[in-house]
Amino acid sequence: MSKRPYVLASAAMxxxxxxxxxxxxxxxxxxxxxxxxxxxxxxxxxxxLVGANTIRADNPRLLSASGPDPxxxxxxxxxxxxxxxxxFTTGDAAKLVYAPTPLVxxxxxxxxxxxxxxAGDPFDLHRMLADLAARGIxxxxxxxxxxxxxxxxxxxxxxxxxxxxAPLFVGDEHAPRFVGPGKYxxxxxxxAEVRQLEDVVLLRYLTGQAAKDHARLREAVALxxxxxxxxxxxxxxxxxxxxxRVLATGYSGETDPHDHxxxxxxxxxxxxxxxxxxxxYSSLEPCSSRTSRPKSCTRHILEAGIPRIVFAWxxxxxxxxxxxxxxxxxxxxxxxxxxxxxDLVKHTNSHLPGVTAExxx
Ligand SMILES: NC(=O)c1ccc[n+]([C@@H]2O[C@H](COP(=O)([O-])OP(=O)(O)OC[C@H]3O[C@@H](n4cnc5c(N)ncnc54)[C@H](OP(=O)(O)O)[C@@H]3O)[C@@H](O)[C@H]2O)c1
Ligand SMILES: [Zn+2]
Numbered sequence: 001m002s003k004r005p006y007v008l009a010s011a012a013m014x015x016x017x018x019x020x021x022x023x024x025x026x027x028x029x030x031x032x033x034x035x036x037x038x039x040x041x042x043x044x045x046x047x048x049l050v051g052a053n054t055i056r057a058d059n060p061r062l063l064s065a066s067g068p069d070p071x072x073x074x075x076x077x078x079x080x081x082x083x084x085x086x087x088f089t090t091g092d093a094a095k096l097v098y099a100p101t102p103l104v105x106x107x108x109x110x111x112x113x114x115x116x117x118x119a120g121d122p123f124d125l126h127r128m129l130a131d132l133a134a135r136g137i138x139x140x141x142x143x144x145x146x147x148x149x150x151x152x153x154x155x156x157x158x159x160x161x162x163x164x165x166a167p168l169f170v171g172d173e174h175a176p177r178f179v180g181p182g183k184y185x186x187x188x189x190x191x192a193e194v195r196q197l198e199d200v201v202l203l204r205y206l207t208g209q210a211a212k213d214h215a216r217l218r219e220a221v222a223l224x225x226x227x228x229x230x231x232x233x234x235x236x237x238x239x240x241x242x243x244x245r246v247l248a249t250g251y252s253g254e255t256d257p258h259d260h261x262x263x264x265x266x267x268x269x270x271x272x273x274x275x276x277x278x279x280x281y282s283s284l285e286p287c288s289s290r291t292s293r294p295k296s297c298t299r300h301i302l303e304a305g306i307p308r309i310v311f312a313w314x315x316x317x318x319x320x321x322x323x324x325x326x327x328x329x330x331x332x333x334x335x336x337x338x339x340x341x342x343d344l345v346k347h348t349n350s351h352l353p354g355v356t357a358e359x360x361x
Contacts, residue, residue, distance in 0.1 A: 004129035005140040006210070006336055008045065009152055010038065010162040012200070013178045018170035019145055026058050029166040031198035041162065043067020044339055045141040047096075047132065050087075051148035052076035061090045062143070069093040071137060075148070077123065079104030081111060088113045096135075098128045125155050138325075138335060146176040154182040159210035161189065163203045190214065192340070204340075212244055213281070213310050217338055220249075220281040221312060224261070224348045228253045232292075233315075234348045235284045237261035239269060239306070242277040262286055262297040266304050279308040283345045285315040285337075286324040298324040301333070308334045312341035316355065 012029040013019055021027045030038065042048060043064035050060065052074050062072050069091035074081070075098045081088075088095055088111065095114040099107060100123040108116045119128045132140060142152055152158050163178070190211035193204035206214050216238055223236025230253050239247045250264030262282050269275060280286075286297040286309065301309060314337065315322035325335045347357035 003133045003334055004126070004157060005046070005132050005137045006160070007129075007140050007142060007152065007158050008041070008160045008162065009142045009149060009158045010041065011144050011149060011178050012164040012166055014166055014168050014170045016169050016171060017178050018172070018175040019178055020057070021170050021175050022172050027170070029168075029200070030164055031166075031200045033197040034164055034200050034202065037197060037202065039064050040066050041141060042070060045070055045139040046137045047071035047073050047139075048141045048143060049073040049075075049148070050143045051145050052078070052081055053147065054143070054145045055081060055085050055087045057145075059086050060143075061086045063091050070141070071096065071135075073098065073132065073140070075099070075119065075123070075128070077104075079107045079110070083111050083113065094135075096132075098123075098131075125151060125157065129157060136329070138329065139337070146178065146180055150179045150182050153179055153184055156185045156208075158207055160192075160207070161203075161205040163205070164197075165201050165203065167199050213279075213336060214338060214341070216240060216244070216279075217281045217283070217310055217312055217341055218344075220261075221283040221341055221344050221348070223249060223251045224283055224345070226251045226254070227348075228257070230257065233284055233352070235261040235282060235345075237265045237280060237282040239265050239275075239278050239280050241274040247272060247274055247278060258292040260287065260290070260292075260297050263293075263295075263300050266300050269304070271304075275304050275306055278306050279310060280306050282309070282311045283341075283348070284313050285311050285322055286328065287315065287320075288322050288324040288327050289320050291320065296324070298327050301328065302331055306333070308336070310336045310338065312338050313345040313349075314339075314342075 043066035048062045048070045071093045073096045097114045097116045098119040101118050101121040189205035189207050192206050195202040220236040220238045224234045227234040235252045237250045248265040248268040250261045252261050253259050254264045288296050288298045328335050343357050349355050350357050
């Protein structure tokens with residue numbers, strides 16, 4: 001299976017499941033507190049994708065006030081896109097337009113601010129996602145509309161869903177739905193969070209592998225409670241095999257005050273053949289340089305040959321600047337960040353200078 005970004009689908013819908021009405025103006029579904037939340041999510045992803053029809057209907061900027069400008073991505077087969085739409089004219093990051101082969105003649109010239117990329121014939125979503133991963137996109141937020149959400153869910157490439165329900169009806173059968181008819185993956189999603197934001201409700205769901213990752217990472221975070229009192233990071237780590245069986249666990253200071261959680265877990269495994277298909281879960285981003293010992297956890301993970309790394313909290317620059325995630329990604333490893341668990345990790349590390357945990361729900 002080719003590598004793809006972590007995909008977070010996001011939508012706001014009415015009580016009757018509609019994304020909009022059919023008028024020329026955009027229907028306001030979210031509350032202002034929810035707009036603030038969406039802005040933060042946009043600031044935490046590498047790229048945002050919407051369908052060409054959403055650009056035509058809403059002319060969205062797709063920027064974030066709380067993070068670096070995300071790369072913007074759209075898909076089209078007609079090529080009917082206005083080069084002066086805000087999608088193209090706002091933000092400093094790249095704009096990507098995926099279209100099936102053969103490309104609409106002249107599309108590249110007509111959209112000078114964008115890179116037009118080939119998505120295969122017929123349009124191949126998996127190929128597009130592999131291409132995004134190759135361009136360094138680790139987290140992709142998909143903001144709709146109906147046709148785009150339907151395609152992502154029926155192709156079973158969504159890891160997380162943020163669904164906001166607004167307390168109103170649209171009642172128009174021609175209004176776009178959250179998703180249309182199709183063959184969807186079977187089984188129930190994991191309900192990870194329910195949050196009230198003024199008069200709307202956010203439902204946060206995880207699917208398949210993301211639900212497993214979330215559960216395992218939570219266990220790794222809890223392992224850090226075993227760390228002896230320490231002035232450095234309190235971290236927990238778990239290594240699992242391809243079937244999600246635990247191969248080893250570790251926590252900071254487990255056998256020696258200088259121990260890091262990941263190196264403790266890896267030291268228990270030696271050159272276990274299961275490492276070639278394993279996942280390491282760590283509550284903190286693996287360190288890329290350290291003051292206590294010469295070899296970083298990033299180096300240990302690279303040498304162990306572990307292909308998948310899942311962590312919660314990006315290492316803050318308390319002791320040294322960490323580039324663990326970037327280094328692992330550059331070496332072709334799959335790196336998944338689950339920032340929704342970061343507050344739990346901060347809570348365990350609130351003894352460190354400058355670390356304050358937001359109240360956890
Ligand atoms: N409430 C919310 O959270 C939310 C969020 C986003 C959008 N919306 C609403 O949703 C509505 C738009 O939804 P929609 O379903 O009409 O449109 P959409 O999903 O935004 O875009 C559909 C368009 O994307 C392109 N596309 C999609 N799949 C493709 C494929 N496999 N190959 C090639 N091109 C593909 C096509 O563009 P071409 O036609 O150019 O070929 C298609 O017409 C708007 O009313 C918008 O306001 C609401
Ligand atoms: Zn380390």
